[in-house]
Amino acid sequence: xxxxxxxxxxxxxxxxxxxxxxxxxLGAARxxxxxxxxxxxxxxxxxxxxxANQLLAVAVDxxxxxxxxxxxxxxxxxxxxxxxxxxxAVRVASGRRSDGIGKKxxxxxxxxxxxxxxxxxQLTTDKGRADAxxxxxxxxxxxxxxxxxxxx
Amino acid sequence: xxxxxxxxxxxxxxxxxxxxxxxxxLGAARxxxxxxxxxxxxxxxxxxxxxANQLLAVAVDxxxxxxxxxxxxxxxxxxxxxxxxxxxAVRVASGRRSDGIGKKxxxxxxxxxxxxxxxxxQLTTDKGRADAxxxxxxxxxxxxxxxxxxxx
Numbered sequence: 001x002x003x004x005x006x007x008x009x010x011x012x013x014x015x016x017x018x019x020x021x022x023x024x025x026l027g028a029a030r031x032x033x034x035x036x037x038x039x040x041x042x043x044x045x046x047x048x049x050x051x052a053n054q055l056l057a058v059a060v061d062x063x064x065x066x067x068x069x070x071x072x073x074x075x076x077x078x079x080x081x082x083x084x085x086x087x088x089a090v091r092v093a094s095g096r097r098s099d100g101i102g103k104k105x106x107x108x109x110x111x112x113x114x115x116x117x118x119x120x121x122q123l124t125t126d127k128g129r130a131d132a133x134x135x136x137x138x139x140x141x142x143x144x145x146x147x148x149x150x151x152x
Numbered sequence: 153x154x155x156x157x158x159x160x161x162x163x164x165x166x167x168x169x170x171x172x173x174x175x176x177x178l179g180a181a182r183x184x185x186x187x188x189x190x191x192x193x194x195x196x197x198x199x200x201x202x203x204a205n206q207l208l209a210v211a212v213d214x215x216x217x218x219x220x221x222x223x224x225x226x227x228x229x230x231x232x233x234x235x236x237x238x239x240x241a242v243r244v245a246s247g248r249r250s251d252g253i254g255k256k257x258x259x260x261x262x263x264x265x266x267x268x269x270x271x272x273x274q275l276t277t278d279k280g281r282a283d284a285x286x287x288x289x290x291x292x293x294x295x296x297x298x299x300x301x302x303x304x
Contacts, residue, residue, distance in 0.1 A: 014229070018229065038232055038233070040232040040233030041233045042233075043233055044229050044234075044235075047227035051227070053203065054226075070228060074206075075200050076222060076241055077166070077170065077173060078183065078241045080182070081191075081195055081196030082196075086238075088230070113304065122300065122302075124276060124297040124299045126296060127296060133298065140302050143300055144278060144301055145279060145298070145300070146299060148288045148293035148297070149272055149274045149293065149297065150294065152265065152272065
């Protein structure tokens with residue numbers, strides 16, 4: 001195994017990121033990794049890339065994108081105006097999940113939040129993802145909240 | 153009761169917003185509504201106000217700020233690049249909670265998300281806020297996720 005690198009995603013990483021999101025029991029029904037990529041994906045990439053408070057990241061092993069997550073740095077009035085780091089869309093390539101890459105990627109992400117002055121890191125995960133719950137609890141996250149969603 | 157107005161918060165609303173956040177069982181331990189406001193609050197207000205993807209809102213009855221919430225409009229790659237609206241820091245003045253203001257404020261907030269093209273509205277709430285759970289479920293939100301937090 002080469003040294004894994006974690007870095008900001010480039011436009012050329014986008015097909016691999018979409019493929020990672022699609023290779024997932026929940027994502028399979030929601031995503032479309034066929035090429036050329038649907039316009040929504042490239043528009044979203046451009047919006048994220050242009051926003052200093054958004055960081056779409058990849059884990060790279062040589063030429064291969066093997067993981068991804070997105071961090072949103074969020075200013076808020078509560079907690080005395082404290083910034084929060086929010087992590088979403090976390091995926092590790094299905095063949096690489098026993099390598100500790102998810103843990104390293106998350107530690108890197110938490111460090112990005114710390115370096116931006118965030119006092120809290122937050123995320124939500126689907127109630128059905130039992131493996132993810134164990135993963136986050138092992139990293140010191142507390143399951144203190146309920147996450148609600150409403151589709152428009 | 154006058155007509156309640158919902159609008160983007162102005163700097164002059166900030167002391168009332170902080171007072172609403174502090175007037176809460178969880179917020180009381182986290183906030184400081186003494187004047188002049190702590191620098192963190194004004195810095196956060198300025199960061200939010202300068203960001204086109206953040207909307208700090210107030211509900212106003214005449215000269216009184218009687219409610220607040222914050223919407224973050226978040227671009228993401230998942231769900232085919234769909235935007236999400238995230239609602240945080242929701243409060244209604246303690247003396248006004250039986251007037252249906254929370255419901256009207258939330259309907260207004262969901263409409264802001266819809267007008268920005270969001271496919272999903274999401275929020276988290278502390279597991280201990282049973283009244284809030286009933287409120288969100290009554291508005292058609294599904295408790296599909298677990299919300300994790302880690303303090304840095």
